[in-house]
Amino acid sequence: xxxxxxxxxxxxxxxxxxxxxxxxxxxxxxxxxxxxxxxxxxxxxxxxxxxxxxxxxxxxxxxxxxxxxxxxxxxxxxxxxxxxxxxxxxxxxxxxxxxxxxxxxxxxxxxxxxxxxxxxxxxxxxxxxxxxxxxxxxxxxxxxxxxxxxxxxxxxxxxxxxxxxxxxxxxxxxxxxxxxxxxxxxxxxxxxxxxxxxxxxxxxxxxxxxxxxxxxxxxxxxxxxxxxxxxxxxxxxxxxxxxxxxxxxxxxxxxxxxxxxxxxxxxxxxxxxxxxxxxxxxxxxxxxxxxxxxxxxxxxxxxxxxxxxxxxxxxxxxxxxxxxxxxxxxxxxxxxxxxxxxxxxxxxxxxxxxxxxxxxxxxxxxxxxxxxxxxxxxxxxxxxxxxxxxxxxxxxxxxxxxxxxxxxxxxxxxxxxxxxxxxxxxxxxxxxxxxxxxxxxxxxxxxxxxxxxxxxxxxxxxxxxxxxxxxxxxxxxxxxxxxx
Numbered sequence: 313x314x315x316x317x318x319x320x321x322x323x324x325x326x327x328x329x330x331x332x333x334x335x336x337x338x339x340x341x342x343x344x345x346x347x348x349x350x351x352x353x354x355x356x357x358x359x360x361x362x363x364x365x366x367x368x369x370x371x372x373x374x375x376x377x378x379x380x381x382x383x384x385x386x387x388x389x390x391x392x393x394x395x396x397x398x399x400x401x402x403x404x405x406x407x408x409x410x411x412x413x414x415x416x417x418x419x420x421x422x423x424x425x426x427x428x429x430x431x432x433x434x435x436x437x438x439x440x441x442x443x444x445x446x447x448x449x450x451x452x453x454x455x456x457x458x459x460x461x462x463x464x465x466x467x468x469x470x471x472x473x474x475x476x477x478x479x480x481x482x483x484x485x486x487x488x489x490x491x492x493x494x495x496x497x498x499x500x501x502x503x504x505x506x507x508x509x510x511x512x513x514x515x516x517x518x519x520x521x522x523x524x525x526x527x528x529x530x531x532x533x534x535x536x537x538x539x540x541x542x543x544x545x546x547x548x549x550x551x552x553x554x555x556x557x558x559x560x561x562x563x564x565x566x567x568x569x570x571x572x573x574x575x576x577x578x579x580x581x582x583x584x585x586x587x588x589x590x591x592x593x594x595x596x597x598x599x600x601x602x603x604x605x606x607x608x609x610x611x612x613x614x615x616x617x618x619x620x621x622x623x624x625x626x627x628x629x630x631x632x633x634x635x636x637x638x639x640x641x642x643x644x645x646x647x648x649x650x651x652x653x654x655x656x657x658x659x660x661x662x663x664x665x666x667x668x669x670x671x672x673x674x675x676x677x678x679x680x681x682x683x684x685x686x687x688x689x690x691x692x693x694x695x696x697x698x699x700x701x702x703x704x705x706x707x708x709x710x711x712x713x714x715x716x717x718x719x720x721x722x723x724x725x726x727x728x729x730x731x732x733x734x735x736x737x738x739x740x741x742x743x744x745x746x747x748x749x750x751x752x753x754x755x756x757x758x759x760x761x762x763x764x765x766x767x768x769x770x771x772x773x774x775x776x777x778x779x780x781x782x783x784x785x786x787x788x789x790x791x792x793x794x795x796x
Contacts, residue, residue: 401718403440719751
């Protein structure tokens, strides 16, 4: 401490201590070049704030910008398709886990109904399609909502509805109706910090449909146990989601603008085919205004004709490839999956790249989609089933619903199958585990194998008499031939 520090410490020991601590922090920071990065790189912003420091307006602006890019940019739309297909595919299948045989038989009927549009309150999507909608909205907008409008009755079937995050009434801030609760962007939190309700608009705030009875935007309070709020948590304490495209939006826009500039460059160059030079004044005499295939044109001795040389697009492939790789890396997918470009790929490199992407996909499935989307839906379904059929309440209270993700893409099925068989034979894995890894339910596979074996046995029993009759007929014919 210098003389000034000591003098301040005499008057205010706390202020002196803060000065000494700040000086020590600066000395420690000097050992890290990253500590002075904002000074050397103006584009870096060292901003303090919690996980939700971004305002609702900024979050919405990002989501709207990404929506526009996805609508009009083929690369962005392709990226969304790759992510949704990898995470959801044809659907994450539910499976009832119960010791009650009667309940398992009844589940087959219920499961078949989940594959129809009856599950959608709007009557438009199946269970798998609604899963895809939720994940797609989460990727593009950063978050998505699903609500259970009402409990199923004795004569109705379980139904849910998918909503965009725009339905959150972010005008609701501060204290709620209950003084102990607080509101943040239309989400109501209890004293312990847990979500207790969501305040959702009755209609989409950007709806193009107008109703005469509307008196402005109104919202309703929906209990939290009837709402699923799906978003990826990137920081501890995060309460809202941000679009997955936020880190790569600049690259997508830069790539699209470069494509447009290159195309315009070629168009402008192609507009100039021939240049005519002459010392004569006035329009060219005998010089055609347009070129035609096979044309032979005579020009004057004082005229000079030169053909335009359109510029090439040297370096464009390298520029585009760099940006596409950055976009793929930022989204957690492979360059080959994003672009379909397999020109520089062999089996080994494709498999290694796919393994990296598969790790991301499995993490999203097992730590995000299944626990935060599928599991609450399963609880809703069991609750609605018990409400519709009170006789099964006891059995349903002991049951649960497990989920099986779709089978992953396999570059070489033969090799992958051989590896799975070797792991089972070596005792390093079990047959059910390998079946689940391939995206199938072991119980269903065993049931199909058993049914197939029984069918083969019945067919063999039907063929046996006809084969015996044919053999006897052949023997009789041989005896007749011998006697003749």
